[in-house]
Amino acid sequence: MKYLPGLHQWTLANMKMALSFAKEEIQKHKENQDLHDPQDFIDYYLLQMEKSKGDPNSTFSEDNLAQCIIELFIAGTETTSSSLQWALLLMVAHPDIQERVYKEMEDVLGSSHSVSYQDRKKMPYTNAVIHEAQRVKYILPVGIPRRCAKELHILGYHIPKKTIVVTDLNSVLCDPKQWETPNEFNPNHFLDKEGKFITREEFLPFGAGARVCMGEQMARMELFLFFTHLMRTFRFQLPEGVKELNQDPVVGLSMHPHPYKLCAIPRSSL
Template structure:
């Protein structure tokens, strides 16, 4: 039976999900503590871009490291060095798993798992990658157990180990180290890839739509000038910038379909009967690109989230994180990261094509997630800013 949060069901899912939500709050999600950590990571990302001195830069690695560092602080209590070879191998393994997911080979592996385990192919690398990430996580769990730090919990592993202690003797408990390792894997896959890829799309789109990029910068500069450090509450003062971030998530949504779910009872929907225990896969495109809800659904248009007076408008149809009880656990953290990383970068740099490059490819690479083709851009420091 699947473990962790994302793919589990029934009693296991209820316990893991409830624990995850409570622990994320205990670790500062939605509070100043977590926001301050994101702000610090955003400033470090700005410094890394600045070191390129306006020369062509592939933003993938610095963006991924910035986002994954926050997941590390949340999960393990500390961030890894960019030079840490073992950590880089783990992140490469996570990246491969996401690119492998959704492929034909992945589909065949899911249908014939026992047969495919004996045959050569890219699925063997995927199996090895998954095992490597879980092994890395389990070593971190062992370190926490040796340190006995869970008696004064400071991160997700500590809180979970404490919960295992509290649940000893409870026959209905699903808290164990295997579920803990899977929960950490879920946090990395859901929390790193989605946010990092959305930020890559955001920068690519700013290069493609330089007029929108300039409007974002003018709004930020007009409100704060060059010295003010942007915080998450500032999104209310930056409606156009906030609208751009939301439009990136809508127009370049990450998942081609929602994560498969199982109906818990018979459901009648618009004349169709969905029997109990049916696997249900939602079509995110049907809502995020619905021509009846969005003025120009196929175009990148921040005005989808602005009223006639330029005020930001939340949209009920905006569902890139899903809906209901199983919506993304890290939605709030992802929104904070995207807004703070994006606004701080656009405040300092003008993003443009490298010399000799005429345009960037805006169509996605198909996989378990929709991510951009590899690209380079130039982050040119704006005059008088640092």
């Protein structure tokens, strides 16, 4: 593909730049490495490389380490930031829901208590809003590809061993048989009649099974803490003269929103 013209060349150039950055970081770690006091992922990986010297079956290498660093950035940072971008866009598009989130936080936390991840249990509506934003604006075009470890027969289909399987999680997250309004932003999907938060088996933005996203808990914490602190500190609205925002996704490695502007008004000034 690197010899063919097209938009993919932009992606390949960005990947080359990212790998170059990762390799520079690896070199810095090697120059300042203390084998007796590893400080981060790169240090521990380099330590394991040192221990694996002479092992012909070892997969530890600097090229592999650089690729791991890129994957951590993409899977652990870009996905969460895209989800937050969608959440803010949806709050601007639904000011009534935004105000209800703020009111719940004020009622539960008061004016002095800082937000912690444990507070989500006391704020069912806010928790439902975050879950619904992840559902209706799922940030991946498809699920992460997997390879069958053994021959499998499922629902009348034969899947040979080593077959690569790509799941369409959107088909579950927007299944009209499971969700009352599958294509609309509706936090009530995660609330019962009494307003209590309910866990939905069909909520699969992190995948499922043994290969579920290993960063799920970190992502959940980040989304909740960033979102609640932003909602508690600012009221978000469209800039003057702007009537609506484009809610169609930009298709890429992740499905992020089109660039947009919004106004963040400090709550203390309202």
